[in-house]
Amino acid sequence: MYDFAIIGGGIVGLSTGMALGKRYPNAGIVVLEKESKWAYHQTGNNSGVIHSGIYYKPGSFKAKFCRDGCRSIVEFCQEYDIAHEICGKVIVATEEKELPRLENLYKRGLENGLKVTKISASEVKEIEPHVNCVAGIRVYTTGIADYKEVARKYAELIELQGGELRLNTKVEKIIGKGDTQVIETNNGIYETRCTINCAGLHSDRIAKLSQVDPQAKIVPFRGEYYELVPEKRYLVKTLIYPVPNPDFPFLGVHFTKMIDGSVHAGPNAVLSLKREGYKKTDFDLRDFAEVMTYPGFWKLAAKHADEGIQEIIRSFSKAAFVRSLQKLIPEVQAADLVPTHAGVRAQALMNDGKLVDDFLIVKGNNSVHVCNAPSPAATSSIEIGKAIVEQLPQPQHLQSAISV
CATH class of the missing domain: 3.30.9.10 (D-Amino Acid Oxidase, subunit A, domain 2)
Incomplete structure (x- = not known):
C-alpha cells in the first residue's frame, strides 16, 4: 500500500514526488511512467526557456507560479550545478x-x-x-536551462527520499476501493491512498479512469x-x-x-x-x-x-x-x-471552444488531477509541485512525521 501514487514522469510529476517526499519523509511514494525514460514527452521536447511570467494574467496560477518558479528553478540549478543561464x-x-x-x-x-x-x-x-x-x-x-537534467535530478532526489520509481509502467485501469484506489498497469498492481495525475498529454483520460470529469x-x-x-x-x-x-x-x-x-x-x-x-x-x-x-x-x-x-x-x-x-x-x-x-x-x-488559459488542477475522490500544464510548466514545476501537495489532505498516520 502506497500513500501517494503519481502517474506521469514528466517534470511536473517528478517535482510533485519530490515535494511530497520533503513534506512527508515517511510516506510511501511511487511514480509510474509508461516510457523507458523520464521527461520523455513535453519536458524533453520543450524550448528550454526559463520564463519570466510577463504574458500571464495578473493573479492567475500561471503568473504566480511562473514568477516564483523563475526564481526557484534558478536556485535549484545553482544548487545542483545544472546548466542554465x-x-x-x-x-x-x-x-x-x-x-x-x-x-x-x-x-x-x-x-x-x-x-x-x-x-x-x-x-x-x-x-x-x-x-x-x-x-x-x-x-x-x-533564461535557459537543461530541463531534462532538472527532471533527472528530481527523480534522483525522490529515490534519495525513499520514494520508488517505475518506468515502463502504463496505467490501464483505476478502481476505487473504499478510501483507496487500485491502479492496474502493464507492470503490476499498485494500491494507493491518493492518486496524483500528472499524465500531460493523457491527463484527461487518466482523470476519467478515476471517474473524474475535467470539463475539458x-x-x-x-x-x-x-x-x-x-x-x-x-x-x-x-x-x-x-x-x-x-x-x-x-x-x-x-x-x-x-x-x-x-x-x-x-x-x-x-x-x-x-x-x-x-x-x-x-x-x-x-x-x-x-x-x-x-x-x-x-x-x-x-x-x-x-x-x-x-x-x-x-x-x-x-x-x-x-x-x-x-x-x-x-x-x-x-x-x-x-x-x-x-x-x-x-x-x-473546453466544450465551448475556449482554451483553458491557466493551469487546471481538479480534485477527485482520493485523487488530484493536473489537467492543463503547458508552458510555463517547466519553469513553474517546483511551485506546481508544492501547490499540489498543499491541496492534499494530510494523511493522519503521517502527521507526526511531517517535515517542516
Whole structure:
C-alpha cells in the first residue's frame, strides 16, 4: 500500500514526488511512467526557456507560479550545478500598429512584479544587432536551462527520499476501493491512498479512469522548429520574441538561444493527428477521432481560422516559415535553417471552444488531477509541485512525521 501514487514522469510529476517526499519523509511514494525514460514527452521536447511570467494574467496560477518558479528553478540549478543561464530576452514590435500591444504587455509585466524596461529600436540593436523593430521590451529574468537534467535530478532526489520509481509502467485501469484506489498497469498492481495525475498529454483520460470529469479535453498541438546552422548563430545573442497576438493562444515564431549554444527558430502551432505525434505523418485513429468529434475543437477552429491556415502553411512551406522569421531578423535566409525536433503541447480545450488559459488542477475522490500544464510548466514545476501537495489532505498516520 502506497500513500501517494503519481502517474506521469514528466517534470511536473517528478517535482510533485519530490515535494511530497520533503513534506512527508515517511510516506510511501511511487511514480509510474509508461516510457523507458523520464521527461520523455513535453519536458524533453520543450524550448528550454526559463520564463519570466510577463504574458500571464495578473493573479492567475500561471503568473504566480511562473514568477516564483523563475526564481526557484534558478536556485535549484545553482544548487545542483545544472546548466542554465539568465540571458534575458527582448520582445519587439516590428510595425507601428503593434506598439499598443507592446505597451499593454509592458504594463502586464509591471503588474506581475517583473523587472522590465521599454527600449527604443536603437537600444534593441545594442542587445540584438540584427533585429528589425520599431521598439521593444527588455525582460531581464528570462533564461535557459537543461530541463531534462532538472527532471533527472528530481527523480534522483525522490529515490534519495525513499520514494520508488517505475518506468515502463502504463496505467490501464483505476478502481476505487473504499478510501483507496487500485491502479492496474502493464507492470503490476499498485494500491494507493491518493492518486496524483500528472499524465500531460493523457491527463484527461487518466482523470476519467478515476471517474473524474475535467470539463475539458486535451487537444495536441505540434510545434515545429528549425535550427540556425552554426555559422549563422551570431545572428542571435539571447532570446528574441515578437509581440504576441492577444486573440491567438500561441506566442508566434521566435528565436531561442539553447543551453548547448544552438539557436532554434519557431515554433509554429498545428494540430497534431496523434497525441504523441512529433512528425507530420504521425497518426492515431483514436486521437484523431476524439478531436474531430469534439464540438469545442470546431468552435476554436472557426474562431481562429485565418491564423490556423497560416500555421498550416508554415508547416508545409519553409519559405513561409522563413518570411515570418525575417520580420524579426531580415538577414535570415532559407539556407541558414535546418529542421530540428518538434514538440507537442497538451492543451486543454473546453466544450465551448475556449482554451483553458491557466493551469487546471481538479480534485477527485482520493485523487488530484493536473489537467492543463503547458508552458510555463517547466519553469513553474517546483511551485506546481508544492501547490499540489498543499491541496492534499494530510494523511493522519503521517502527521507526526511531517517535515517542516
